[in-house]
Amino acid sequence: MSFRAALVFQILRCMHRSTPLRQLQVFRLPMSHPGDLSALAALLDTGRVRADEVVAVIGKTEGNGGVNDFTRGYFTQSLMHLLGARMGRDPADLLLELPCVLSGGTEGVLSPHYSVFVRSAASADAPACPALAMGRAFSPPTPAADIGRWAQVHAVADAVRSAMADAGIDNPADVCFVQVKGPCVTAARAAAARAAGQQVVSDDPNRSMALSRAAGAFGVALALGEMADDPALEAGLLTRFDLWCARAGVSTGVEVQANEIVLLGHSAHWRGPLRMACEPMADALDLPAVTRVLARLGLRADPQLDNADRHRVAAALVKCEPDRRGQVRGTRVTMLDDTDINAQRHIRAAVGGLVAGVLGDGRIFVSGGAEHQGPEGGGLVAVIAEAA
Structure with a gap:
């Protein structure tokens, strides 16, 4: 760690310890097109969410996921204008402090959506830490x-x-x-x-x-x-x-x-019902990795989550990668040889379908390109859920 980074780390840590306990909420919202923020606007209108407490957004748009996927920029611009108008702030300034992480490509059963992370002071009745x-x-x-x-x-x-x-x-x-x-x-x-x-x-x-x-x-x-x-x-x-x-x-x-x-992690300085677990996926067929993640959160897939457990899931994030060896578990696949459909679109559809089948929900952040993010030819799966 550089001296400057170490100094910033210590200052922020001390500042944090002098602040009240905090709580995180995650709202997983639908979009009818890449610029559709109506679901978030409704939460702001009703007061369930305050614009100044939105601290990050992670979402899936319906573009191609490539260099020329401008659905990501379209959504980001729309988000900053919405929040900027509610807070009386310049959208250009919000771009410098509000992470908006988007992945294009909603192939197969994947559903365009975005998860809004809201950070606020913990309520008096919030569940105990660590959260x-x-x-x-x-x-x-x-x-x-x-x-x-x-x-x-x-x-x-x-x-x-x-x-x-x-x-x-x-x-x-x-x-x-x-x-x-x-x-x-x-x-x-x-x-x-x-x-x-x-x-x-x-x-x-x-x-x-x-x-x-x-x-x-x-x-x-x-x-x-x-x-x-x-x-x-x-x-x-x-x-x-x-x-x-x-x-x-x-x-x-x-x-x-x-x-x-x-x-995202767990801290004794936070309250609330949300917990998270993450597991590497050995390959594109590693369904047991998905069930292990869910089990760590007290969620049982048999073979799919029931309605009660499905509603406890606040967000699901997946990284996946076409195997460079052109096979999965010794069997040849043609993802890398298809000149009509990019291999990343193949793998997002395949792994997205696998995970969605277990969760019973297509609102999953499935991002291709898992270089060094999990084993070669695999990736990882992470789930945020309410504690039982």
């Missing part, structure tokens, strides 16, 4: 030349530590899951970097997205003490798939220029 805690942070804007390099790993790691302090979590072992949204190298950003005498790690925007996801996963692992701060490991990005983090979910897009962090 689900949430912290957020932004890195400084990441230059195109730093994307997919150790500089980005460091930037993500410092931001994760700041998010831990924001959540009031001192022990990395108490962190359940870290959602990262990172930037990528577009053709325009690559040209600007070259004009400034800098070299980008790749001119291919799709490869830069993968490298950015990989650097994000390394950054989370570094911050949580799972990886050494060794710049030589930069060569392992997209090459050493034995290096992975089981608590990192990383998405990338053209709509961001910094690394946005949403960190």
Whole structure:
């Protein structure tokens, strides 16, 4: 940890300890199109949610999930304008402090939706701690030349530590899951970097997205003490798939220029009924990993959650990856060879269907591109649910 990051960590931790106990609520809301915020607007109108207590949004839009998926930017712009109008603030300023992590692509049974994270003072009757805690942070804007390099790993790691302090979590072992949204190298950003005498790690925007996801996963692992701060490991990005983090979910897009962090864990400083569990998935057919996550939260899938347990689930987040060996459990698959449908769309549909079948619900954040986020050819599954 750099001196500056350590200082910020200590200051935020002390500030947190002097504040009242906090409580996290998660509202999983539908959207009829990528700019539809009517469900959130209704919560604001009724007073169930205060605009200034919305601290993060994680959602699925119905775009293609690629470099040119502008549904993510459309939703982000709509969100910032809605909250800005309610708070009397400039939407451009909110962009710098409110993480909006979006993944495009709702193939198969996946349903477009967004989860709104609301942080407030704990109510007097809130269940006892430790409860689900949430912290957020932004890195400084990441230059195109730093994307997919150790500089980005460091930037993500410092931001994760700041998010831990924001959540009031001192022990990395108490962190359940870290959602990262990172930037990528577009053709325009690559040209600007070259004009400034800098070299980008790749001119291919799709490869830069993968490298950015990989650097994000390394950054989370570094911050949580799972990886050494060794710049030589930069060569392992997209090459050493034995290096992975089981608590990192990383998405990338053209709509961001910094690394946005949403960190979730458990803390004695928080109250409320919400808890979280996360498990790595060995491959695209690892249904037992899904049931293990649910069991850790007291949810029983037999083979699917019943109505009561299904309504306890507040959010589900999944990372998945087409196996680079072109097979699953020794059987050949054609995801990587299909020139009509991108492999990421194949895997989102396949794993999304598997998890949705267990949960009995298609409102799942399923993000492809799980480089170093779980075992090779696998990924991870994380669930937020109300305690029994």
